[in-house]
Amino acid sequence: MAKLTPMMQQYLSIKEENQDAILFFRLGDFYEMFNEDAKIVAKELELTLTARNKGKGQPTPMAGVPYHSAESYISQLIEKGYRVAICEQVEDPSEAKGIVKREVVRVITPGTVINNKILKDKDNNYLVSLVGSKDGYGFSFVDISTGEFGLTQIDGQDSIDKVIDEISRINPAEVIIDETISSSKRIMNFIKSNITSIITDIEESFNYDRAYELLTDSLETMSLDGFGCEGLNIGIEAAGAIIDFLNKTQKRSLSHINSLLTYSTLDYMVMDANTRRNLELVKTMRDKRKKGSLLWVIDKTVTAMGGRMLKKWLEQPLLDVKEINKRLDSVEEISKNILLKEELRDLLDQVYDIERLIGKVVYGSANGRDLIALKNSLIILPKLKEVLEQFSTPKLKDLKESLDNLEDVTALIESSIQEEPPTTITEGGLIKEGYNEELDKYLDAMNNGKDWIVGLQKQERARTGISSLKVGHNKVHGYYIEVTKANLDAVPEDYVRKQTLSNSERYITPELKEKESLIFEAQEKSVDLEYKIFLEVRKRVGKEIDRIQGSAQGLAQLDGLISLAEVALNNNYKKPIVDNGGTIKIEGGRHPVVEETIEEEVFVPNDTYLDGEGSRFSIITGPNMSGKSTYMRQVALITLLAQIGSFVPASKAQIGIVDRIFTRVGASDDLSTGQSTFMVEMNEVANILNNASDKSLVILDEVGRGTSTYDGLSIAWAVIEYISDKEKIGAKSLFATHYHELTELEDNLPGVKNYNVAVKEEGEDVVFLRKIVPGGADQSYGIEVAKRAGVPYQVIERSKEILARLEEGEERTLQLAKEDSFVEKKVEKDPSKVKESPAQLPLFSEPNDEVVEELLELDIMSMNPLEAMNALHQLQQKAKNR
Template sequence: MAELSPMMQQYQKIKAENQGAILFFRLGDFYEMFFDDAVLASKELELTLTARDCGQNKKAPMCGVPYHSSESYIARLISKGYKVAICEQMEDPALAKGLVKRDIIRVVTPGTVLEGSMLDEGKNNFICSIYAIGDHAGICFCDISTGELYSTSLDKDLENEILNELGRFSPREILIGGETVNMKKLAPFIRDKLSACVEMREDAEFELETCRRTVLEQFKKETLDDLGMEGQDQAVSALGALLNYLKDTQRKVPLKINRIENYTQAQFMGIDLNTRRNLELLETMRNKEKRGSLLWVLDQTKTAMGKRLLRTWIEQPLLSCGKIIRRQNAVEELYCDPFLCGNLADQLTGVFDLQRLITRIVYGTANGRELRSLSATIGLLPELKKMLENRKSELLQSIYEDLDTLEDVHDLIEGSIVDDPPFSVREGGIIREGYNQEVDELRKDMTGGKDYVAAIEKREREKTGIPKLRVGYNRVFGYYLEVTNSYKDQVPDSYIRKQTLTNCERYVTQELKDLEGRILGAKDRCVQLEYRLFDDIRTTVSAQQERVQKTSNAIAQLDVLCSFARVAVKNQYCRPEVNLSGKIVLKESRHPVVELLSDASPFVPNDALLDQDENRVLVITGPNMAGKSTYMRQIALIALMAQLGSFVPAASAEIGLVDQIFTRVGASDDLASGQSTFMVEMNEVADILKRATSNSLLVLDEIGRGTSTFDGMSIARAVLEFVVDKRKLGAKTLFATHYHELTEMEELMDGVKNYSIAVKKRGDDITFLRRIIRGGADDSYGIEVAKLAGLPQPVINRAKQVLKELETGQEVTPKTKAPKKARKEEPPAPQISLLPSAESEIEERLKKVDVNTLTPIEAMNLLFELAKMAKEG
């Protein structure tokens, strides 16, 4: 350090205090990076790497970015998972005595971004904190850009529950603490599957007493009971550690989070990661796009706030009939009044993102344009509120009451900020004329300097009688009065000689000095004054944070409800009856996504009946591609949509509340962890059977297909028996299978009903009718489906021959392998039998069985056993 220059010593000191971040060090108009940071940033940002003298004739690697366009560079680093510490000049370099003071004003991390250019307006940007000890864990999520904060406690099946909560909120950054071994196992999974930045934090950051004080201080409460967190030690530790982390990143600005939602899992339908993916709630499985997802169908929102809230609602279906019906009543009122719904949509179209605007204002990062956006949105609120007068539904009445028209904020911004303010707040031109008298006078000095000079020149000519007296200016001497030598005898004594030239003299007066000070200093003073005034205006607006947030939440709800209503009208949805009956009864139900993507032919609707009695399990058979998966998914999606408060794609619908939806649809190898397709499938099934309840909805597609026929069929039957048995589970289940033998379960166990996909066959061709009918399928039509898929005709022909051989047990095609040459027969060597012959064992086994009473499955299992005995014999 002693060998470095003073500035480099300052840099190294600040860098040592921020080791985990790339340091953006302000030098004039640039943010510079040095040493290892420079090497790293030049590679990640594709910047030219240069060098700078750092003392003792040594060079330090250096690269930099312009400060006025730094956001795009910071965004690129954040997207790669880096943190950026922004080090600003804390004093004017022109006024500094010696080395300019510098300090960190903020640390930008993936989960603490505030800038709109770095955020997806339709998604929350959550940071998460997890603290687990033993069988208990606390987990909280915060979106600092909107001020949202959520917290909950977990006390069972921690690994799965934590993953499900992470899947619900999809955080960009995760802080983990505690002593639970599983946390360390979760970290790589979170990093790979959720693309989140994971950081293991020191235990000291989660110390309970410290975190308790932090939480109470932040929310200005005396006890944890006031927050509903008494006894939730792990949640308090997770929350306190997160708040302290956020304070550390914001540095110079107090943390402006004033509300918390302490929720429980019992409030929302359980949807695990596999189900979110399989049902394609927010994005498609194949290409990760919004188009083709449930979100794509339901999103007719007009505001960024509405888009984020819709995602939240889809991720968190309700488990309260009262809350669901409250939403339904509002949707129905809008549905029945398309004129009102259309006008609301038009009015919402011009609404900016109030949630993020007020947050940037509060943290002092908003510029004049963002204040104008806030004012423009507030200008729409009176008319919006007027449209909601005298509404019948309770939720629309509540939204009406929560809509604050904020006239005082609107008047302040309109009266103080120019219509088209500059991007920068430190270069002037932002304060409206007439708002501040001193600013107006300074601007007159800036623009009217020539008039003042001309007036002085005219007055001095008349006063002295010198016709050619003029006022001039140069950078060295400033303003001066110039008199030629022929008139210098007429110069008044009040003139002060400034400069003598060959043919003239130059003078100054006190008035001219004062004018010079006014004109030359007016711009700097005006810029500084405008910034102070703007900062005062921004601070005044920030004090209205709670009012703006309340209004923004009301607008978001209204936007989503209008979206539900418009989608229902457009797609001919019905209002479902939601109750506690445990039934799912659908008439002419449709898949909400597939029907919109089916351009070639109309979607074929189907009925559905599930309950907790005679229709607990529907065994669905039929060929691939016929529509089994579509049918099962549409039932699950309709149940989920109903519990959002949305209308559903059906002629009529009754939905008994579903506490959880589980799906086992397709699987793939997990090579990284050494698991095959079958192992992945069995893990998923095991998790479902362990966590499901009798009020859950299970969608199980082709259980047991990843192993041998007998093993797979045995597993499928055992699973089917488990889910239908009320003493074990008794959950509503859609069970698709190619094991036709399982259709006999309808005769063997109460609660099982067979359904199949209707197929029309003409010769070797089949047509899928897409209609669900009672009874099991008579064939799998696998070869016909293979033909539709485009397998070569010789392959199809040979498959038919092999199938006939397998069905008849007779060889109907000649062998293609050349026969072996005959060998000379030799008499067998005498052998001593140590074990009973296989034939005798088989005979003994058959004597114990009445083959006439065997079921098909029992017969196949017996044949498998006998074949094994013969092979071993």
Template sequence: SDVTEAILKTYESVYFDYEEAYQLIKRHFKLSNLKGLGLEGKENKLAVRAAGSLLAFLKETQRDMLPNIFKITRIQEKQNLHLDYVTQRNLELIHSLWEKGKDTTVYKIFNHTHTPMGARLLKKIILKPLIDIEQIQSRLRIVEKFKDDVFLRSDLRDALSEVGDLERFVNKINYISRSNARDLINIKNSLEIIPKLRTLLQEANIPEISRFLDNINDFAHIRNLVHISIKDDPSPNLKEGNIIKDGHDEELDRLRDILNNGKNFILDYEEEQRKKWNLNSGLKVGHNNILGYYIQITKKTLQNLRIPDEYVERQTLKNSKRFTTTELKNIEQKVVTAEEKIFDLEYDLFCEIREKVIEETGNIIKTAQNLAMVDVLACFAEISEKYNYCRPIINEDTKILIEEGRHPVVEQIHITDKFIPNDCYLDNNEEQIRIITGPNMSGKSTYLRQVALICLIAQMGCFVPAKSAKIGIIDQIFTRIGASDDLARKLSTFMIEMTETAKILNYATPKSLVIIDELGRGTSTSDGQSIAMATLEKLHELKTKTLFSTHYHQLTEIKLPRVKNYHLDIIENEDGSINFVRKLHEGSTDKSYGIHVAKLAGIPDDVIIRAFQILEKIEKKDLFKNAVKENGNQAFPTKYHNMIINEKEKRIDKLNQEINAKKNELDKFEENLSNYNKKLRELSSDIERLKKKKGQMSTTLSKKPANKSRSKKKLVQTSFFRPLVKKENVIGENFKEIVELINNKDIQNITPVEAMKYLISLKEKLEELSINQKRLVK
């Protein structure tokens, strides 16, 4: 999908904590550790944090226990050919570059799958081709067998077309609030096809298919359970009955019998009462909304009867009386409550059946995944036969050799025009870079894309659109094709072009394949030509296999080993018109025929004539062509080269200055820290001294006699002198405040600033105590 359209949502950082994520994963999967999931160890910390935070987010948003998430698979990028978003877009793998061009993608052409699981898996396989040769060869051998055996392929695909979306069916029943009985029927119908598929695969006698057979289970007990219990067309509402088949549960059958035959029970009871009293008339069983069911006996009949105790009179009418009995009440209760009990019992039975199916969720999903792979491989065989694809040879070589390669999408879209195939040979040691020139609309972009797609399709494990192909394993495919500005991200066309080129130059390896189409067209001609030439030289240095199309024909003069020129031919007619041949030939061309294409597009003739006149003058003064001829095979120091070096040196000097400034700041901090530590030690010694003084004062106070008459009010004669007793109390209270202040202070956890404030407060208390002592002496 388009990452530029992704919705980003912030999430609390606590869920990204390793321990929090680790514990959440353990709780969800009910594990003691994550070894079984392959997520133990320091190298997996980021994976644990990512999985844990995602699991937390799902639990919060889904408001459920997430029963269908029972496994975590670690994505191993090293096992797949890397395709970044730009490459996926440029090669039109899943989405077209044109908004309404959904049919112009590789996925659309290849999607001949017969199951929804297969269609989803096909997308994954297209976006994640393999790099392991053995895995690729295993797929190719199966595809070849399916391709050669038409009857096997046809029978397999017919059977697969009857399998529903087994993955989603089984995931859905794990959610109580979203599932119903029809999901069980869907699962049963899909599972019933499996025995036939297993038989077909066993009879195919393909060694590589055995690993699929081992993981495709029969599920006979599940199929039989659903078959004998769930109706073929059950109600979608679980609380309205009509789910469970007759004969599955005795109690349910009895309740249904009561509900369906309630009137018969009443009539039988009425007949039973008449026989009991030997009556032919005068007694009947009736019903109304007030009394419910009742026995009505006429007064004339009552004259000859002795009413038993079990008859309870409920109502007296003019000519009759109405009674009820315990048995009649029981019958009434059964009839009235039967429907409600049926609904509850059917729901309980459905839940029991569903739980038994849920127990097999893991095995059913594993079976669905293997069926999806069989579906995709059968699909590969179908399109290989239908579109005349060949089996590629995959090896560890550094070469790409394609004979009569075709673009898989273009050849199917333009079926009225014969697609012109072209060859390709790339080799890190001999022909590493191909510079492709030719006029507009000659097929340069199609050729570049088809080479990349053939390599990608080969590593998917499918036959390729070519006469023959030998592909050395590729680890990454990079593309720089076309561009448009991105106003949302404030990026110009040229900025996007350069960003994509920078990624190629920074990450490409000798095993990569690089596709560059018309680099440098988003800026001035001179800048674009310079960047294109410098990029070519860098790719040559990296020994990366490259297809480089350009309209800068001067680049074809570059003198580097392992670089060869090719062009797509045209036929120029006597009247000035052109015909596109679309055949690749060795050598370069010095014309783009852009003005000819402009004429085909309907540009007025006077503009076309003027354009030819201007072109003639420009081509006479082509300075860049001479520069390429003279310097194309070596690096050359220039004032611009020196300018970049000077710029780097200035930046280094600036960084050194910043480092020195930070060192000076660090020295000052260390000096201040030393001073604070010194003050802290002084404060600690002062506190220890005060503690000793406190002990001495406490001893002095303890020796003084207690004031026993403190509770009684003393009457003293007024005097001009202050009483000594009062002074002693004030001094004692000050001592207690100081002692309390010292005891409440944690000296071990005190900052220098707090210590300073504390000493000032202590000093004030001591000064106050000293003043009181002086007054006492006076």
């Protein structure tokens, strides 16, 4: 260190304290990076890598960016998963004795971003803290851009599963963990594989007492009683760890984080990470995009705040019937008043992101344009309240009351800040004339001086007779009088030469110099004063944060409700009946996403009936690609939509409150833990069997297909018995399978019903009707699906041959031979174990008089398609059982 320059010694000293971040070191008009930081930045940002002290044998790698454009470079690094420490000059270089003092003023991490260029308008940017102990887990989250701050405490037998579920729901950009969490392979694998690799360790010495003190200091309270978290010691520890992290990285006031939401995971419908993924609530499984998800369908919000609020509703469906019906009643009233709805939408469309704007104000990063955007948003509040006066439902009346007109804040910004201010706050042009008397004097002096200078050119041309004389200005020499060399003989004696050019001379006069000094002095003083005035105005606006945040919350909820009404009208959704009855009855239900994405087909609606008694478990059979998975998912999505207070895609629906939705739909190898497809599937099934209740909705698709036929069938059979048993679980369930043997359970297990997807055979072709009808399926039509997938004709024909022989009761093994690619070898089989396919009827059988008579009596022309299919199915069953 002794051999280094004082500046490099200072750099290395500061870098030593910020080893996990790229250090942006301010040198004049640039931020410079050195050593490994320089190499990383040069590679990631495609900058030129240079070197310091090239000629002294040990060159230091170096890269830099201009300070005025640093924000875009920092954004790129944050998006790539780096932390950036901003090191500024904290004293005036002209007053410094020796090297200028520098300090890290902020550490920017993925979880502490406030830059709008990085943040997505309708997504929160969460920082999460996790703490573990023998009593359970503490979970806390914060969005520094909006001030949202919450905690919960998770305990019980399945506490790790619940922690993972919460991490999945919040989807943080960054996670803070303690030693207990870091030693949990399940939690750490989930975070690293599915969420983020940006993980920070909490100091071992951090404890509950320190956390409590940090929280009360930050929230400016004597205790935490008012936030409902007293006694939740591990939760408090997690929340305190977040505040500690923010204090160390942000190094400034965080007064917009002024409330703490204490919640329980039992307050909302529980959905594990698999269910959220399988139902594609906020993003698709394949490409992780919003388009194609349920949120994509229902999000018609016009404000960023409303978009974030609607997403929260979707991820936390309600369990309280009263609250659900308050939302439903509001959506209904809005949808019935289309003109008022459009008026509200037009007004909301003029509102900027108030939550993040006030966050920037309090944080100290808001500029003049941010204040104008805030003012233009607050101006809309009185107009919105006027429109809301015309609604009568309790929820909308409450929202109207939650909106504060904030006319004092609007008036303050209106009177002080220019309508089109510059982006910077240190170069003047911010404050309106008439707001501050002292500033007006400076501005008047500047304007009068400039007016005098404008008139000087005319005056001097008349006095000297030089028509080409000009009065000009530049940053180096200030104001001057320019005379071409052809007119130098006419220059007055009081002109003082200032600069010589090739074709002209530039002069000043004592009077011009005096005016210039007055202008420059007034300009310098006005710029300094404008900066001080702006900071004062911003501080005064920030003091009203509680009122502003309250109104922002009201606007977000209103936008969310209007969005649901808009979707209900556009997509023909109906208001569901939501109660605690435990029955799910859907007539003409549709899949909300599929019906919006199919183009050439018309979506076929289906009915559903599930209860806790005689129809609690539905076994659904039918071919692949026939619509079983779509049907089951739509039941889950309709239930979920009803419980967020949305109308649903159905002609009629009655939804009994569901405490949890479980899905096991498809699986793949989990490479991160080395688990096979079947192991992943069994883990998901185990989670359902251990956590489902009689108030849950369970969606199971092809359980057991990942292993041998007999193993898979046995597991599926046992799972159905266990879930359908009221003494064990008794959950409302939909179970899709290709094991036709399972349809026999309808006659043996109470509450189990068979359904299948109707199929129409036209010669050798098969048409999937997408209609769910009572009874089990006769065939799998796997060969038909293979044909549609483009399997070669020869393979299809050979498959039909083999299938026909297998259905005759012969079991064969196939082996490859030189003379023939398919050689058959018969194997003896115990006749007692041969079961004829129920789909095969003898070609020449005795007529079934009863079936024929019933068939002749049917009035086909008066039946609808569903009635006809039901009747045909009943006749077919009678014919099989003759």
